[in-house]
Amino acid sequence: MFHQMYNGFIWLGIVGIFFAESLLSGKPVYEEITPKNEVYRDGISWKKSICHRHSKLRPEWGFYAHQQINRLAVFTLPTEMMPFFKKHINFLADNAVNPDKRRYAVVGEAPRHFIDLDAYPDTSVTTLPRFYKEATERYGEDTLALHGLVPWQIQLTKYQLTEAFRQRDARRILRVAADLGHYIADANVPLHTTRNYNGQLTNQQGIHGFWESRLPELFSAEYDFLTGQASYVNSPQKAAWRAVFNANAALDSVLRFEEKLTEEMGETRKFGFEERNGLTTKVYSSDFSQKYHERLRGQVERQMRASIKLVGDFWYTCWVDAGQPDLKALADYQLTEQETKEENDEKKSWLKRLFSVRSED
Template identity: 40%
Template sequence: MRPKLIAFFALIIGFFTLSWGIVGHERINKAAVMALPQQLQVFFYNHIDFITQEASVPDIRKYALNYKDENPRHYFDMENFGSVDSIPQTMEAAKKKYDAKFLNDNGILPWYIEDMMAKLTKAFKDKNRAEILFLAADLGHYVGDAHMPLHTSANHDGQLSDQKGIHSLWESRLPELFAKNYKLNVPQAHYYEDVHKAVWDMINDTHSLAQPLLDIDKKLRTATPENQVFKMDTDGKVLKSKYNTAVFSEDYAKKLHEQLNGMVESQMKKAIEATASFWYTAWVNAGKPDLSDLDAPSVTQRNNQALKDDLLLFKKGDLFGLKNQND
């Protein structure tokens, strides 16, 4: 799929996606490229526009194309799986323990990330250029989802606590309003000795933020008049979007963002570092193949100075200064 077509579809779903939104996912993938070690970074930078724009394709499959298998890949309703010790370790074990409806309803995100890692490792071993790029970009999307606290909770949109709308407010609206001020520089990617442990540590860490997030929003909503929580129409009723969802006021979004005390930015930075580290780990586990011959030397040479310049900007946290920024 060509980048322009991807961008077109991404714009279509950007208004209703429940998954970091275009703002979040594109920045996570783009910054992850900048966090890679040099041996891997050169190849990824040659394709940074694709890696960035393809970040939203899993949501296109989910919403615009309605792929039936896509939906449960994006979440994991952890509370519904029982004690942590009882959760199956692999996708195969999960399918034996739970029926298809249960997994579709409650999600398969951590197992799917592990499966994607196995596929990406094979693509690196095979030096399959197209597969590496598609799988890496998709993996970045799911790792991004795994850092959104409500993607790990049964109360994923506050529907169980009278807080509907919190999901898209937290992961789409807040980044749209405030990501321009985020400093998204992170440490260089590191190797995961145990991919399985890394995935579940990530899920557990993210899930630990779900209830605090909901508590902060609940307290603020309770203390704020409805006409200040939401935008109101000319009749004094809560304004609804074209998707029939309540539209939060920018003032409420600002107050919530402040009370979350950096949570959105912190989770985005964790997602960037984890994405780069999973990519790097797959490459190392594939035997560190030389990818320099997958692109014409002229392509790498043409991008050489831009990469150096963008690395300097990235290290300052100035993601929006990247030469390849197309937002």
């Protein structure tokens, strides 16, 4: 049952994309909830192929939230950067979930999305080194990978984006900026900072997708996403860790309020059923979702907003550190036919590798 339920949550996350698009485009929601996303365009049912096989893996910010965060971060940028980023805003949104898609196919991708702070005896600077090199010297790469790498991954991707700006490589700028937005957003999710990432240690299974997919899907239309302008990040290393610790500070309420509310409402009122694409899916009831969301007092909104601001801050910082290259010259950049083909082939290869993994067992 857990798997069934859990697949439902992931599925809701995917459905959330369409909901988001409809919010942005002003089109009715349910017209958009049809199987025509890019995974289906590849002729493969995402839900069946990936979610079922990998339901034991860690879930992710809903696709919708990732896309929104990358999209909205563009509007924090200064005028020198805005035209280029705005022109490619759809690319940045569409590719906001690439790291999640790669997770199943690319070796080493999975641990880049989280960090189990509670796996370490304590998390002070001396015990948990903030730079990757020192951390590997202390724990070794395998241990670090086991407990997640997100704050270090943000630092690495920040470096890569700065290099891409330096080389004025439009395609690489866009690809790496989209990735960086993803990792930063992940670092802001409380349940990405703990071993108990899906409430599996406290009998709260499903809470991950509930918090990061279901709640934004239901309530983010009313969120205030005005964050102000991007500002320069003096220490990307410190900023990445601050994001992770801030998210972790919210973890206690994430779990505690859900537990209390479950006690108060009981399992039967906690869940309901919804029809999605002809499937009856068990979901957190709207009453339970509403009450939980109220108790969190704007927490999901705060974390989404913090993500947007930090993504903008990092993109801006990379550009400054690269010597503020003139992006006007790049504004007309368009993927060539060959590049579009390469992008598509790459995405297909992630799915293909997933299937070759599947056929082996």
